[in-house]
Amino acid sequence: MAMDSRRTHRESAVVVGGGISGLLAARELAMKGLRVTLVEKRSHLGGAVGAHEVDGHVLDSGAESFATRTSDVAELLTELGIEDKICSPYDGGSWLYLQDGAHPAPRTGILGIPGDLSDPSIREILSSAGLRRAKMDKLLPASVGANAKTLGELVRKRMGQQVVDRLVAPVTTGVQSTHPDEVEIESVIPGLQAALAQRGSLAAASASLRAASPAGSQVAGLVGGMNQLSEALVRDVLRRRVRILTGYDAIAVDRDPDRGGWTLLQRAPQLGERVAPVHGKYLVMATDAPTTLRILGSHLDASTIPQVKAGHEIALVTLAIEQPELDSRPRGTGLLVSDQVATVRAKALTHATAKWKWIAEEMGPGKHVVRLSYGRGNDHGPLREVSLYDDQLITLAMHDAGKLLGVSITRGNLLGADVVRWKGSLPTMRPGHREKVQQFRNSLQDLEGVTAVGAWLSGNGLAAVTADTRRTMHEFIDATSAD
Template identity: 60%
Template sequence: MAVSPASSSTEQSVLVVGGGIAGLLSARMLARKGFKVTVVEGRAHLGGAVGSHQLAGMVLDAGAESFATRSTVVSDLLQELGLKDKIVLPNSLGSWLYLPTGAKPSPSTGLMGIPGSFDDPALKATLSASGIARARMDKFLPASVGAKAKTLGELVRARMGQQVLDNLVAPVVSGVHSVHPDKLDVDVVTPGLKDAMLRLGSLAAAAGSIRKAAPAGSAVAGIEGGMNQLSEALVQDLQRMHVRIMTGFNVIAVDRDPVTGEWTLIQRRSDVGARPIAISAPNLVMATDGPTAVRILGSHLPAHAVPSIKAGPEIALVSLVVDKPELDRAPRGTGLLISDQVTNVRAKALTHASAKWQWVADKLGEGRHVVRLSYGRSSDANSPLSEVALHDDQLITLALHDASKLLGTNISPKQLVDADVVRWQGAMPAPKAGHKEKIVAFRQSLDQLEGVCAVGAWLSGTGLVAVTKDTHAVIEAYADELLNHH
């Protein structure tokens, strides 16, 4: 990143475009280092995918509801924000898979559905005898088999066979990334997996070692009251540091003054008929989704350095509050991930929130439950028959049907207490093969733009851990260069 020559009155000013977690973290870090920061967000709410909504008088998460505990980076942040005492672990009921053969307990020893041990009894419920025999070949294959795989699907198929891919890995990966493992860059979605495989001699050993390397206890944690409190705490921290926050402003373009070196955002308020306005500063942090960052910065970069980044599929999250005492026994644990080979259910995942989080169950009381179903596989993204194309009331009806199938008990409309549909337009695109190289090239090209850097899930990978780690590293280096220059 080259640093712009700026006048002394504005040299410490930074514009942060995007008010999601990456943008809020960037603004917080820069403000703590003494920069004058302005955050610009196109939507009315801040926090991006870490938001809230109200159901049956309760505030619940409308997006992310947990964070991975493989690193302490998120818990450290929560401690800084005064939320450490609210960190809670999910109930240890385990999750399930929904396959064409029905609901099956999910193996709990591996990574992204890859078994870490072939002694896991759950394997017998999800794989045939021949499927288990093929998977066990992983132990005896040369470590080099699959080492050059570009996608996660290619790696799993080479090491453990098609059945492990179809019955274990694909439901997990599709539930998280909305696409099949054959399309996902293995080095991005499972960083370090191939290196561990080469070191330990098998894919199972690698998956097991990465799982064991996480801190003891659950692989994920949450916040009592919801992850949405992270967004609220970050915003409150920014307000205490007098960070200027502008919501409802869509950035149309960005220009750079060749004389002053200042970057100017051309914005339009979301209000109909509002005139464009401009805001300037010598330094710019792009904390938007990939297509927006590329659109805004593309004209300032050489054509070969502009990656082709398409928006991810629209995702709809349907939350249901139901009076159903039969669910008190948590018949499917904390929820299910659903194989894309299933034809009688259209959801890609179900979370039984009141079985997963004790604080939710305590607020609801016995007999009342919250289940959340997600819809929107990338394979259906452009289809007029896609579930996300349904109206909210139709989607809620479909969710009742799917929840009944998945949970093994009929839930009637009469038992529905409340429901809400939250839609995420252009959700995070899946990191397909070659994505990592695109990101490296894009960030290298940004080094030629004065006073500019970029952060966000499309660059770091999905999940709060990945976003927080990457944002900290990038903004730390960015701030140091600005301060050292001045």
């Protein structure tokens, strides 16, 4: 069977999940001439790449940038015809908020790992003893930490506990919602251990990886917001005649004994719980881990089904405020907060008008947009911040923003606010995760016409999701074409 657009008989495929990975999967299949049906339980397509309105301005409700360490996202944006909207952030640098206050983050390394221990900013963060311990990294053989399973273990062995606590942990808890001792190294910094073996020290390895993506160019965005990627993908798949069904929950899938292929049973709660089947010769699961494993679990060997911890619940609070004191961008493009800080409950703050020129121009002088993130991975108690009502979270966010930025922010400054909640949006990449993923994907080869994509398989971030989804779909298409 050859899967191309010249066939007179069009094969069919069902894609479950309408996030970025699902839209990309549907697009790749449609480009090869298949009749594609995409099923999504929510009304919104694009997953964590979406938009909301605050004070009359359309802003990103989820992802607001993409990593530029690879060209995958930029190539996709070019294919979609919106490459002219790519923009770089202001080169203001980020800050750390520690127990003793705010400090500019070192800019010589990657993910908090310093690349140059002579950087004056590091002396402001580490004690004399902590700095002496960190400098031992240069004297240790490259074999020290070579077999470390987590980022925390590696940094601790090479540079000491203080570097973990005061430099690396604020970054991983702020970005990944996970402590370094729970972060799989290759899932967040691919090639770090290989660079260590080559360079001989962790600092040199970190510096070399940073040099490949120098300050100001690690991320990029889109004028108007990353939400335009979702919109462009939806337009593209509709143009390719992909059938999109929203508001349906996937219940189960089964082999169709008469027609072959797969039948998806789905439920539409808004239509009186009506159950409707959708058939396709090919099935692509593009959902979170619990849904994918629940749907496919009965068709797989139980020993090949990975135990994957669901992502943490996160609440993003966006504030539009009038505060001219912020025109000077006093804390760069934002701050990452140590989990040892008790006076601030946010784990991170992005000063959007200090980061993106297009937002600053929309807001005008004296008006600013800040976004605070709540929901630490180690916070499971009944008093956790994500359990607060929206109006309570907004009040807390104003307090936290004032502390972090060093200015007064009260209700009198507030122009508008919104709270967006994401559940399970950042799957935890714990040690051994990649091996479990590979075992799972190998087991899918025993199911004719089935594959799976998504952030829990690729790793977090648009760059990882885009690269992995397209690669997986190309391999899937090639494999089925050879049958």
